[in-house]
Amino acid sequence: MDQFAYVKILEEVTLPYAEEDMPLKWVFQQDNDPKHTTQSLDLNPIENLWGDIKNAVSEAKPRNVNELWNVVKESWSGITAERCHKLVDSMPHRCEAVIKNCGHTTKY
Known part of the structure; x- marks a missing residue:
């Protein structure tokens, strides 16, 4: 596609x-x-969380669908409120970076 x-x-x-x-x-x-x-600039903080889950899956190397689901669920349940708050609090810096780069890619 x-x-x-x-x-x-x-x-x-x-x-x-x-x-x-x-x-x-x-x-x-x-x-x-x-x-x-x-x-669609990548300003959505949840992308960082998806990245965390992808890393967990990559490290665990699940061998079947059940193992995959277990890794994903465990990783998701391990996301703390503190991690989420930190990502949300980074939004002003993310927006400033986009403005500074005239809408082009940023480190976020």
Whole structure:
């Protein structure tokens, strides 16, 4: 799938579904998958948490789906409120970095 197919799915499937079935306020989040639109800067702190989980999976080298789920669940349950607060508190610095780089890639 390339970015054009992805955008088409968003426009023709995701948005109509959301407008019809989720009439209240909602938020759509993307990760840093390469096919996602280039305008979606990676400012979402949850990306760091997904990175933590990916690292845990990589280190554990699960051999089957059950082992994979166990690693993911254990890693997810190990995320502390302190870690989340630290990531959220980094948002002003993330925004400043984006502004300083005129919207281009940052260390975040």
